[in-house]
Amino acid sequence: FVERMDVSVKDRHTVCVNVYEKALAGYVKYLGTYVYFDKDGIVVENSSVITRGIPEVTGLKFNHVILHEPLPVENEDIFQKILNMTNLLNKYEIEATKIYFDSMESMTLYFNDVRAIIGDEAQLDEKIMRLSNILPSLEGKSGVLHLETYSDSSKDITFESDRMSEIETNETTGEN
Numbered sequence: 351f352v353e354r355m356d357v358s359v360k361d362r363h364t365v366c367v368n369v370y371e372k373a374l375a376g377y378v379k380y381l382g383t384y385v386y387f388d389k390d391g392i393v394v395e396n397s398s399v400i401t402r403g404i405p406e407v408t409g410l411k412f413n414h415v416i417l418h419e420p421l422p423v424e425n426e427d428i429f430q431k432i433l434n435m436t437n438l439l440n441k442y443e444i445e446a447t448k449i450y451f452d453s454m455e456s457m458t459l460y461f462n463d464v465r466a467i468i469g470d471e472a473q474l475d476e477k478i479m480r481l482s483n484i485l486p487s488l489e490g491k492s493g494v495l496h497l498e499t500y501s502d503s504s505k506d507i508t509f510e511s512d513r514m515s516e517i518e519t520n521e522t523t524g525e526n
Contacts, residue, residue, distance in 0.1 A: 351386075351394055375432045376407035376449060380415050391420045391429040405439075407432060409451035428455060431471060435459075438475060442482035456498070463512070464488050469498030476500070480507060 353372035360366055372394060377386045386395045386404065393415055412422045420426070428451065435457065439446055448460035457468040459481075466481055468474070477497045484495065484507065493511040500507060 351388075374401070374404050375429065375436050376405050377401070378407055378410060378412075378421070380412075385415050385421070387421050387429075389429065389433040391423070391426060393417050393419060393421055403445060405436065405446045406448045407451070408448060409453075425455070431455065431457070434471065434474060435468075435478075438478040442478055444478070444482050444485065461485060461488075463492035464495060465493070466495040467498045469500075473501060484509075 351372040351374060353370045355370070356368040358366045372388055374386050374394060375389045375391075377384045377400075379385070380396075384397050384400055385393055386397065386401065387393050394417075396415065396417060410421070410423050410428065414422060421429075423429075431451075432449065435449060439459075444461075446459045446461055450458040450460065452458070456470060459466045459468060464485070468477055477500050480500070481495070481497065488495065488509065491509075491511060492513060493509055496508045496510065
């Protein structure tokens with residue numbers, strides 16, 4: 351994914367080429383393919399292959415895709431939110447498999463079997479920093495990490511295990 355190249359001639363035997371890579375913000379699934387877009391929401395590539403390290407973005411509503419054109423979503427500000435999130439994930443060396451936006455543009459991050467409900471962008475840097483410290487302890491677990499109510503006044507973060515929910519459901523229904 352090349353953004354631009356600078357070419358200069360050093361002398362008659364030397365050419366210097368600097369290649370600047372285009373940063374991808376995410377991809378969406380569309381008609382059985384993976385559509386990659388950049389920080390501005392411009393469709394960069396339509397592929398049958400998933401590129402590791404690029405999160406899937408779900409919850410966006412669009413009805414067509416045109417290569418080298420912006421992804422036609424209702425609110426184009428969503429791409430700034432995606433860029434902010436991917437920059438923070440990179441900063442704290444966290445690799446999310448999916449970023450989900452609900453109808454209110456509240457964010458949920460997916461890490462295999464752990465879902466982290468982030469909520470809105472309030473204190474986003476602090477939430478992601480705390481997430482980076484918590485995720486290693488959730489290795490091998492399945493459930494929901496609640497960060498949506500995290501604020502200056504409430505530093506509470508809770509984890510709701512899927513396994514606990516299954517046990518509670520079985521006890522309530524009498525199933526084993």
